[in-house]
Amino acid sequence: MLSNRKALWTLVIVANLAAASSVQAQYDTVYPAAMQPFTDVNLENYDFQWFAPPITEQYGQDTIDPNTGIFFEYHRLFMNVSRGHNVEGGFNGDATYGNRVDFGFMTEEDSGWLFSGWRLDGPAYDLVNRGDLNSFEGNRTWRLPQFYEGFWMEPMVGLRFTQFNDKTNPFIFMQNNMLLGQVGTRVFSHRGQWTLKSELRAFAGNNWVYRGDIGDYSNAVIGGEFALGAAYHLTREISIDVSWNTLYFGKGVGRDPIAIFDSQEMAVTGVAFGVTLNR
Known part of the structure; x- marks a missing residue:
């Protein structure tokens, strides 16, 4: 079914x-x-030179143009997932690992697409906090004209599907299937060999909660995602970066298999380390 x-x-x-x-x-x-x-996307128009020296300017200058064409990012996630309110130590969190992949393109006409996928393999603490998370999103993006002191903004609007499986109760499996519309923006600025960046998303939608043979139900979901980080350019189109990421659901997550129409908040927050190509 x-x-x-x-x-x-x-x-x-x-x-x-x-x-x-x-x-x-x-x-x-x-x-x-x-x-x-x-x-x-006409790849013939993009001059990919993966190992060309990075383009650098002094702080405060705004002459570095952002990249266009296809881009790819991989990040290793070290996250903390909050516990359900129905278990001992509710509102606390437990550590887990995961992966995130972002890819897409930006045309020379300043429009493009961004796709992003998450996978968390935990947390894995029996009777306290056990589960896993999968998330995939697709966003239409635009690049606005350059702001003061070299800052760029890329608004986005898209659709996200997030699935959280709560396995804390060994006898009753709780599956949250959230279909969410979202809006957001990415802000970044090049400073020499560094790129400072931030992303913000707000989303809302519906969560279909399945819990074994007890009975299914649905909840409204609201929340958002925030990231703040910095990247260091090894070459013109290859950089390594670190960021702080938070994924927050303000309501609508089912985690108590006994309660009727359970609706809880949940936070996933931590550090991401990774590599970026042509972004």
């Missing part, structure tokens, strides 16, 4: 995206690349 529900929601999402692409394509001649999903 659960696999049928997932397949149905996948078909609904794909159908809506396809319909939106067809309806909005007519606006492409007025607003080039603004409304047409998956704008063609």
